[in-house]
Amino acid sequence: MRTLRLLFWLRWRIAMNTTTRRGRWAMAGLTVLLALAFSPLYLGAAAAAWVYTSKSGAPALLVVFGVCQLAIVWASLLAGALGRLFELDKLKRYPLRPTDVFAVNTIASLTEPVVLMSVPTLVAAIAGVARHDGTLAGFQAAAGTALLLLITAAALQWLLAILDDLLRREWMRYAAAFLFTLTVLAFQLIVGRSSRHLAEQARRAGVTPERLLDEVARFFERIPTVSAPASVGGAHANGIFHEPLVGLLVCLVAVALPVWLGSRTMSRSAVRNSGGGRVRASRGPAATGAFARRWPGLTRIQSLLATRELLYLFRTPAVLYQMIVVPLTVVAITLIGRTREAGYGELLPLFVMTSTLAARNLMLWGHDGAGIRSLFLLPFEPRDLVLSKNVVWLVGAFLEAGLAFATLAALRPASVMPLLPVMITGYAAVTFVGGALGTWVSITRPSKPQERGLSRRGPGGVVGLVAYLVVLILAGAILLAVIATRSLAPDAHDGLASLLVASLALIVCVALWWLSLERNADELERHREQMIGEIAKTADA
């Protein structure tokens, strides 16, 4: 308890000392907005849980617990929301036991938004059980709920410790960033397809919702991390978990074991040396004459900077991960939507690509880390720095878009091919504005990325949200202009007219981007000290 109190006090002081009052209010406002945006999801689930448990009593906990655990684990993995409050690396000089730090992290992870969103459902289930079986049963269900959350949090923290340990090996980070995303999406695809298949089969076999719930309950009965807390909650599952005492024992083991194993993994990784990070001389710039080949249209210094950017892009797993995750999502959505109604397969991928554009370069300078100070010490013009950053970011964005559009065209040639030139031109227009906007945000509100793990949450806050909305509005405006033109132009010239409008938008956006370079270079000069202070600083506990 003393360690817990001490660590939370440390976190509290760090948070208070590193944020402004305005920033805290803005963050609170954003949190409320997000909570409201997601409310249909978790309030709907809460209503369903209330109805189900009021009708069926404690046995219904199996399904509610199972769904909640699955949702927490799945959403945490998918959103990269795995995180821990305290890194043992930064605390290892103090006489703190790794198990204590791990346990504190486990308890603290219960405040993750994903977990908090499952709370209304679980509370509704407790209330439903109390209504059906009495107040005492309600208390019993509450105890089961607490154990469920602890088991889930401990398991996730253990998984995080394993991932973190793996990702400390430099070579592993490259592979993991890719494979992790691929695994998540592949699973999503399989589940998406098989659930449709199952639903179809169930409909044909005349399966009722009640029978389906029974099937789901029987499935979760076989999963100890669900059936044990449900047994404590009074679900009286079949098999060994019929006795709540057995359930309680299994629960305690299911919490203690991951905490013990996870803390061992965490303490081992905290003292692990990096596994290498050697650059193969034959593949690096050493093999060529100059550090940088001359890029078309760029000066020697700009090419030098752009080459460094490119090397950083391929050597920074977080950036690589960001680059890979969007096209993969687009490919997955296109594949999933292949058999669905027209529009889903084309519009949703475009929406995903566009809506992530603004957010993806908010860290444009953040990944330079401490090196940002060296950049400012060298004789570079601010405009060259801004231009080279933008050029490499645009190259990356267009590569991603190329992959996404190629997939769309290959899978839906009939509907995509006629619109492809307009889609590419319009997307390019939005990309240039997204580049300018992201550059401005990353300069004026510099922030440092997480140093470990996969992506974690990106920066953003209110400014990120505004940038996101501006890009979406711009994309919407271009789309509306194209639709309006198509409705006004004679049918035979629809394609040409749309392309002309999209091209006009592209020209305007490129001009805006070009003008923004000068403006952003001035901002770079103005915010140089702030950027060094934020990005080059050593991370605290």
Add this chain to the structure above:
Amino acid sequence: MPDSTLAIQTHQLTRLFGGKPALDGLTLEVPEGSFFGFLGPNGAGKSTTINILTGLLAPSGGSAHVLGFDVETQAIEVKRRIGVVPDGLHLFERLSGEEHLRFVGEAHGLEPADARRRAGQLLAAMHLSDDANKLVSNYSHGMRKKLALSCALIHEPRLLFLDEPFEGVDAVATRELRDLLQQLVTTRGTTVFLTSHVLEVVERLCTHVGIIVEGRLAACGTLGDLRHGPDGAPRSLEELFLDTVGADRQGAGDGLDWLTRGTGPA
């Protein structure tokens, strides 16, 4: 009008942080070709001075010229002619040591072939050849220090800013670096502006010394002149420093009876 015989010239240089002065009207002159030791207690304004002179920080008031160029309006010209080993180093973590050196060399306008040749020679001189292809993120503190010094030297700067260059460097490397720096000053006429808390190093290397206290220059001149006290008697650099910064000679353990009394830890 800047004096052409001075490598560094500041006049009433001021820098405020949150309204509090870190530099409070600093007027400093560093002759070209000198080995200048810039001393002061923690928080006196040494790093702030270096950060302003190297173009990282903007002054709140006053003026500063480096090699005749205004640090505010001609920052690029200044950066082309100086080499810096900053406090905290701040290198490009995701470049290899060799890439880093070549990047810095080419950024300073060296031809690619020259940059590559010099990078190889500097890495060899700093005993880093075996680790040349390792990412900087995997370098030890001492290796980083040597790499930072190599980066500062690759373009033959006229003026070197070294913020605690020997901190964390082993004795052998320190000796080699010291010899190299002395050679640069005596044979090439390079100006070295060095901060260090190790007074023995400053005493051994520097021709000129400046002592800054609370953002103001408290003493400045040749080492020989400054070592004579007000009564004309010679004194060590440590005595000069302590007298100048006004440190009382109170023992470090005073008031810490619980720590210094004879009984050992439980």
